[in-house]
Amino acid sequence: MAVYTVIEDGELADFLGLYDLGQLLSFQGIAEGVENSNFLLRTERANYILTLYEKRVNEADLPFFLGLMGHLGAAGLSCPLPVADQKGRVLGRCAGRPAAIVSFLNGTSAAYPGTAKCQALGRALAQLHEAASDFSLTRPNALGPESWPGLLASVDRDPADLPAGLRAAAAEKLGEILASWPDGLPEGIIHADLFPNNVLFVGDQLTGLIDFYFACRDILSLDLAICLNSWCFEPDGSFNITKSRALLAGYESVRKLSAEETAALPVLCAGAAMRFFLTRLYDWLNTPEGALVKPLNPMDYWAKLRFHAHASGPQAYGIGL
C-alpha cells in the first residue's frame, strides 16, 4: 500500500501541461506498490499510470528502467510504455520527485495463478529475455549472489520471533549455494522480480508484465528460478510440479534451455530463494512497528530453500536433462 507523495492541483496541472494527453477526466492515488507513488490518470485519450519515484529507487537507474520498458514494448511485449512529453522526454519531475507517465494495462493479478497462467508466464518471460537481448543499456544486479554474504552479515541478530540459530543455518546454506553457483550460463537482462502481483491477466490471457524496477543483467535462468519460487508453491508450502512443468514448457516454447541451464535449475532455485529470504529477513528485523508496509515473513522462503536443497535434480521441476 503506497502513495507517499501528495500532488497539489497546480503541480498536477503544470506537469500534465508538458504532455499532450487531452482533457483530464479523473485522477486517483493507487494503494499498490511499495517502492513508488502511483496514480491512475484518465484523460479523454486513454488511461495512464503516473509514477513518482520515491527514495528507494535510485534516480540514476531510471533511464535504464524506462528505456527497457520502451524497448520491450516496441518489440511487442505487453508492458507499460513510457509516454513522451511534448519535448520527447519520458522522465520529468512532479511534486519534487522524478516522475513518468506510462500506458495503463488491463488485467488483474492472481495471488495463486493456475497452470494455464503459469504456462503463459513462462512464455512471456522467454519473450522478455529475447526482446531485451539487443537493449543497449545495462545495470548490474545489486541483489545478485555477490551481495548475499554482505546482506546476511548486515542482519546483526537472530530475530526473537523466528527459530533460534537461523543466521548460522543460513550461513551454512549460503556457503553451499555459492560453492556450486554455475559459471558460464547465458546472461542477459532479467526482470528479477516477476512475482504473480507483477503479471496481469484477463481470464487466463496474460495482458501485462509490470514493475521493472529490479531489472538488471544476470543469468537468464535465474529469472526462471525466481518465477518457479513465486508461482509454483501452493499456499500449504508444497511444490506443484504440474505448474512448474507448465511454466518451463511455456518458456521453452520460445527459448530452449541448454543442458547446462537445465542442470543448474536446483541451485539457481535455491539461490533465488536465498535472495528473497535474506531481504525479507533484513526487513523483518528493520521495519519499525506500525510501519505502513508490513514485512513479509522470511520463513516462507526458508521452506522453499529446503525444498530445493533436497531436489534430486531438474526432474524435480518437471524437466528432463
Place this chain on the structure above:
Amino acid sequence: MAVYTVIEDGELADFLGLYDLGQLLSFQGIAEGVENSNFLLRTERANYILTLYEKRVNEADLPFFLGLMGHLGAAGLSCPLPVADQKGRVLGRCAGRPAAIVSFLNGTSAAYPGTAKCQALGRALAQLHEAASDFSLTRPNALGPESWPGLLASVDRDPADLPAGLRAAAAEKLGEILASWPDGLPEGIIHADLFPNNVLFVGDQLTGLIDFYFACRDILSLDLAICLNSWCFEPDGSFNITKSRALLAGYESVRKLSAEETAALPVLCAGAAMRFFLTRLYDWLNTPEGALVKPLNPMDYWAKLRFHAHASGPQAYGIGL
C-alpha cells in the same frame, strides 16, 4: 488515505459473480477516503467503485445512504448510482464487510475551487435539496446542534499544542450560537459534508457529488453554511465574498432562500464552523501518533468561527435581505 480491508482473489470473484458486469479488466485499491475501503473496478461494460464499509459507518444507515444516491441519480443528479446484483440487491457482503458497487464518475476535485466552480456547486446543492424532498427514508443528524455540547464535554483537556483556554472560549461561543439558533427554517435531506474533495469537475463543469455518508435530515441552509465554510475561505484564511456571492447565486438560481433563511446565514455559518471545529478538536486529541490518517488542525475552523461571529449580517456573504 485508505483501503483497510484486503480482498482475496476468490472473494472478489465470488462477489462479482453475483452481478452482471461482464469480464473484469482491472481492479485497484484507491488511496482516498478515510471512512471506507474503495476500489476502482473496470469491466468490459464500464468503470465502477466497489466500497467496503468499515466500522466507522453504521451498517443500519446503509439502506438510507444507498437509497438516497439511487433516488438522486434517478432525479438526474450526478452522483454515484448503486448497481444492483442479479437479485436486485444494492447492498451485499464482500471480505466480511458490507459492500456496494456504484457507478464511477468522471472528474477531479479541486483543493481551492474558483468562482465558476462555486457557482456550479451552489446550483448542484439546491438541486440535491429539491431532488431529495420526496425521498421516503430519513436519518437524524448525529452531528447536529444538539450533539455539540456533548462533543465539547467529551474533550477532557485543552490540547497542549493549541492555545490555552480553548475549551472555555469554545463553550462561550457555543452558548451564543445555540441561544440564537434559528427555529422553523425549511428542513430536508442535506449532504452535510459537501467539501471540495467531495465534488468532481471536468474543467469548470460539475460532474459529480460523492460521499453521502453524513447525509441526514436538518435545516437545508445549514448545508449551504457548510459549503460557504469549506469553499469560500482562501488559503490565507480570508473570506472570498466573490466566491460566496457566486455560490449563493448558483443556489438561488434553483431554489430561492426565504428572508428568514437569508437572515440566519451568519449563525448557521458559525454553527457549521463549530461542528467541524469540535470534531476536529476531538480527533486532534484522540488520534494516536503515527496513525494512517493525520488529524486536521481545528484552529482553521476556529478562525472561520471568529469571522462569522463578527459578520455584520447576510451582506457579509454577498447576499441582501
